[in-house]
Amino acid sequence: MTLHHRHAIVLAAGTGSRLGLGPKALLPWNGEVLATRAARAAALAGCSVSIAIGPGAVEVRRWLRRRSSSAVAVHVHDAALGMSASLRAAVRQLRSAGPRPDVVIVLLVDQPGVDDAVIRRLLDAHTTGRATRAAWNGVPGNPVVFDTDHLIEAADAALGDSAARVWLALHPHLVDAVECGDLSSGADVDEPSDLAAWPELG
Template sequence: MAVAGLLLAAGAGRRMGTPKALVALDGEPLVARSLRALRDGGCDPRVVVVGAATDAVTAAVHDADPAAVVVPAQAWERGMGESLRAGLAGLPGDPDAVLVLLVDTPGIGPEALARVAAAATPGSIVRGGYDGRPGHPVVFGRDHLAAVAAAAHDDVGARGYLAGRDDVRAVEVGDVATRDDVDTPADLARLASD
């Protein structure tokens, strides 16, 4: 099964004070850390959606993973839904499924990504689970991609598409990943001290 990795990294990081894609954790920008996780988790191709600080984030992407495809989200200021739509539209080829990862979830590494991707089929939706609570990453089989893109808007990514569905399979990853977002300098400091 060909599972593409789609990294959403377009936001301005207002609460962080800088785009989160460029924030360093253990000396590595979050965008580079996320790309490494996608690559080591078996996702190919890897697509990164950029918006805020486009030139700097694009340079960091190319430094980290020259094979990654960069897709600009023209309306990134509107929110994650716009980034998700741009990324899905910019996917090269016709993957069987697409794994969506957020750049501000550095606690989700390659083992968790590979585990969730391995459960995907062209007709499935698979989510990472944390002690029974759904979270990221999310993998959408090919059959869902057009509907996910149509449902995404403004700051509503796939949440609306996922709401109330009974066909979403959860794959437990809480033993190898953490679901914490890095939204503020305090979040980053807490994560760096762990």
């Protein structure tokens, strides 16, 4: 599918309270941090990028400048309300920033296995009017590609930590799953025990 403009939103405003190491956006990763790793992967896949940030915002912006990232940082003032607040803030910024992209892929900062190859596969598989969701060894998960109008609806419906899950649950007939387990791992970093799977962290 030929697209004029692909955009990526990175949700990176969490406190990382369960992990206990500060904001996950600032976890070190091979000489950078998870926030810049996600933004770089999306840019390599041909996307413009915005990144929703909360705790540690000053340091995240510093890292983005250090890596010469063109990602637009969106400060989420009500990040404590959960991922829904991050999605709403990023979508508000997108709506006010000029011409809308054709599609948007929503990325979670704590999925270090989601690289540019995964993002490209999902974007290339996307069909207008539908949502395209990564499947990891048969299990639907993140990231998810939306038409921009659908993403706006998803942001309006989001509650707490649900982000786009409410919209996806309401529209299962519009969701296509695309297997990505052959490319990488969709595991996220939530608990201290998850760190062992990623030697690059630290």
